[in-house]
Amino acid sequence: MLTGQRKTLILDILRRDGQVIAKRIADDFGLSEDTIRRDLREMAAERLLKRVHGGALPLAPELPDFSTRRGVSPDVKRQLGAFAAKMVKPGRTVFLDGGTTTAEIARHLPRNFAFTVVTHSPTIAGELEHHPTADVILIGGKLYKHSMVATGAAAMAAISLVRPDIFFLGVTAIHPVHGLSTGDFEEAAIKRHIAQCSAETYVTVTQEKLDAASPCHILPVTAVSGMIVPSDITEASLAPYRSAQVPIFTVSD
């Protein structure tokens, strides 16, 4: 890994997490702590961050949403996001749905190789502002503010023009019989269309969404390439999905 690249990565992590821990970075990068410490020292000299015992902090206490953001997104979603993000491979095109879990995927996308992200959510696009290597394609349309996604005919037409390798779908409910569902009719139609344009569709599921149903049907569970679930979900509650032949990816702790 190149030194300059490492420094930008550190800055990215700093922006994303609001802090950097020398030991953990050293682990992640497979380098000695000394090297990281040296980097941090140099970057502190360049006024790029604030050196503290154990790591570093952003120079300006940044946007006030840093603390809120970190609190709002629970560990489970972070883990799901990190896991899903690892499924992205160099050169691929990935479609990111709107939603908080998908935002976590965006935050954890690999930063050491290039790929393309398509999204109809301005929020997701905003998350990727500082991503060093991701090409972002924004799908336009009428903004549905509740979910912050573009909808309508224009969005449908624009989506038809892309062929993503992976679609990370966000839903409000998943049920072995009633399938995947969400609260808005128009949004459901968009999600269905994206799934149909994509080679693979993965849905991230948390406990409270399991075995529930929302008003608007999107797809049957058999239509997805896999469910990504946290490790604390019991095997019993997954059984109906397993018997429906849905591949299940359990996020390891």
Add this chain to the structure above:
Amino acid sequence: MLTGQRKTLILDILRRDGQVIAKRIADDFGLSEDTIRRDLREMAAERLLKRVHGGALPLAPELPDFSTRRGVSPDVKRQLGAFAAKMVKPGRTVFLDGGTTTAEIARHLPRNFAFTVVTHSPTIAGELEHHPTADVILIGGKLYKHSMVATGAAAMAAISLVRPDIFFLGVTAIHPVHGLSTGDFEEAAIKRHIAQCSAETYVTVTQEKLDAASPCHILPVTAVSGMIVPSDITEASLAPYRSAQVPIFTVSD
């Protein structure tokens, strides 16, 4: 292998991977590291990439990027934004350009009647998430991260489909002779197109942009319906624009 060909390949790899490692390239091409290093050195001299120990990285944008720019002269921008927002009338359609000043307009938009906002910036769309009465139309396209706006053919086509009443244009420089300009060619083309689709175009100007010129021309000053300027700009510096018959709106304190 031809030298020029090799350099193109290196640039391709740089774009794809976000990095180039001299040793690996030398291996891949079956050439000595010296040759690659020489290439990298020359390309760095041509400003095609950034030479670092071990290889090369894509050229970092020298200008501070969008979120860094947020800090500059916030009060003035807020006043400009509030003033411009008052120009929006019920039922009208307004196009908001990307940029920090335009973000201020978005924050000050009236909340007691309905209207439509069109924008090609996910950041601006995000500002309007909690706006109670604004319909938001998002223009899609390839995201130009430096300014956080959608660009390219898809954006152009989508823009052609709307006829905004007012376009609030953001620029990096305005000059009586050289007109309005910005730093990116593609972005300039988009701005020009939006202005041509719009009934009226207003440009917000702060002191440091006045009588300056950036690389890419957008429009002549006579093409705008008005300039919105802070009150502390001297009459003398506005004179050339007045004599060009450009209506000038001075923001009262």
Add this chain to the structure above:
DNA sequence: CCGCATCATGCAGGGATTTGCACGAATATG
């Protein structure tokens, strides 16, 4: 075909940078 200039390439060696390790000092934590 010959001589010459030009250029790309590889090699050698001296210099610069980066990295990891060791050890004593500084700092946090209870």
Add this chain to the structure above:
DNA sequence: CATATTCGTGCAAATCCCTGCATGATGCGG
């Protein structure tokens, strides 16, 4: 105050870089 990290510095090894030069290919004019 005691202990465990964490930090900073000096140092050595590895890696990488640059300069200068030799070699061979290519192109051009005679």
